[in-house]
Amino acid sequence: MLKLDHLTIIAPSLAEGVHHVRDALGIDMPFGGRHPEMATHNHLLRLGDDIFLEVIAVDPQAERPAAARWFGLDDAKAVRAAWDDGRRLGGWVARSGEIDVVLAWHGPVFGDKRRVSRGDRSWLFAVPPDGALPMNGLAPSLIDWDGRPTPAAAMPDLGARLKRFEVEHPDPARVAGLYDTLGLADPPDILRGTQLRYRAIIETPHGIRILQ
Template sequence: MPVLDHLAVVAPTLAEGLAHIRESLGLDIPEGGRHREMGTRNHLLRLGDALFLEVIAVDSEAPPPARPRWFGLDDAAAIRADWESGRRLRAFVARTGDLDGLLARHPGLFGTPLRMSRGSLAWRFALRDDGTLPLGGLLPCLMDWGPSGNPARTMPDLGARLTAFRLEHPEPERAADLHRAIGLGDGPEIRAGAQLRLVAEIATPGGTRTLS
């Protein structure tokens, strides 16, 4: 059963992403590292023992990858449009120990499992051929950390914890059916909304804040 692994703020630039976190949560979050296979870079915030938030953007110092980047980051115009419309918390990722089986049961939806890395970490991540999010972000991206497990426990603890996570969508019943179909556990609460939108409530040392 796939379970919530991390949330992703997909930013036009890393500086803008970090400024959004600072404004929304009152926190300066540390660097994670670079993803050499994708030409991207991130900063990370621990939200629990096996849960974290990442801010991810194109790494301007890295050469372009041989294939489309994840999280739709090659479409700079779409990333900017989402950003300006307030859809900044743009994706969520679920981990599973049965990645190959889950992909086989839902062919064409999540993509192909690829080997990814950041520093000494390595994992498998399902990526669509065009790099876009599954159903535009309605479904989570899928991954498998392997024996090492989610690395949140090794991240600095800034006192942030996820207290609520919701997904808004014009067809909430369809969204719920899709989440059930993949067996998603501990996923977002689903509510009706004008458009697809992710919202997280995060407890911080300065109080509970909203991130979207």
């Protein structure tokens, strides 16, 4: 089974992403680190014992990687268009301790396994060959922490807790079928909407807030 690991704000720049979260949640996210294999960097916010929020963007100080970056970040125009349209919570990540087994069944959805790192932690992550989000964002990305626990519990606790995670889509039955086929243990709540859009309802020290 796959389990929700973290939510991802895919930002044109790290500063814009952090500012958006500050406006939405009233919380300043701590800096996470850099991913040298992907030439990206992030900020992280704990949302529970095993769930967190990530803001990720291209690291302008890093050399462009040989392979495509994750989360569709190489397509700067598409990232900006989604951002300006208000679709800033653009992706999410599901974890498995058996990434090779999952990819044997669903490799065309998730892509190819790659080893990435941040600081002293390394893990396995599946990325489609072109770096795009799986199924244009409808499916989660796939992570395997390679025998280590999720880093969420070691992050500072700033009082944020994920209460509900939702996806809007014109065809909810299709989405439900996909998530069932992938074996997701805790998929988002599925609502009918005009386009693909994610929404997180988060309890904060300032009350219930919505992030999207």
